[in-house]
Amino acid sequence: MKEITLPVSDETIRALVVGEPVLLSGIMITGRDAAHKWMIDTFIRKTRAPQGDDEQVYAELKKLLNGALIYHCGPVVSGLDTKQYKFVAAGPTTSIREEPYQAEVMKHFNLKGVIGKGGMGPKTLKGCQETPAVYFHAIGGAASYIAQSVKKVLGVYKLEFGVPEAMWVIEVKNFPVVVTMDSHGNSQHKAINDNSQTVLNDLLAQPY
DSSP, X not given: OEEEESSOOHHHHHHOOTTOXXXXXXXXXXXXXXXXXXXXXXXXXXXXXXXXXXXXXXXHHXXXXXXXXXXXXXXXXXXXXXXXXXXXXXXXXXXXGGTTTHHHHHHHHTOOEEEEBSOOOHHHHHHHHHTTOEEEEOOTTOHHHHHTTEEEEEXXXXXXXOTTTXXXXXXXXXXXXXXXXXXXXXXXXXXXXXHHHHHHHHHHHSOO
8 A cells, every 4th residue: 555644745645546546644634514604615725714713723724624624524633521531432524515615625725635435526526637646446335444543633724613513623644545636537436326327228228
């Protein structure tokens, strides 16, 4: 498996191809629906005025996300009372929910990729070509196993969104993923869907 340390360069991203297994190490941030909508509305499309600590968090995210990854994850976290945070479960969230936002977020923050499950659509695939970036597929149903890759919780932003929707800053070691959308316009998710549709059409066309 190819080992990649974050942050990652454009050259490394462009060298990745669909189907390639990768072990990720370094710092990444979790982000789901609330986080993506907040970033889009407040700082990218600017349909909402910044409030509270928004500007401060944004300045930190600009540094943290540059050349890094967002993980579509709603973790189970212990130590909330003592702030001695530890990830108990860290499975991927279905990524297609972020399709309306992801390409713009990648471009704005110079993200080199996202991690999730189920793949994403044509808007994100185009964004992967332009930024460049890739989509890493994580193992669904292996939340406890993946949490073992999270060596340290470095901080959290927007905890008021709730624990699953907050933006957790984590340090990972040998986080296992597979490239399923690359920066060359290839999507394993689209290929499987297209092949499945062809098989279905052939079955439907057969006489009974």
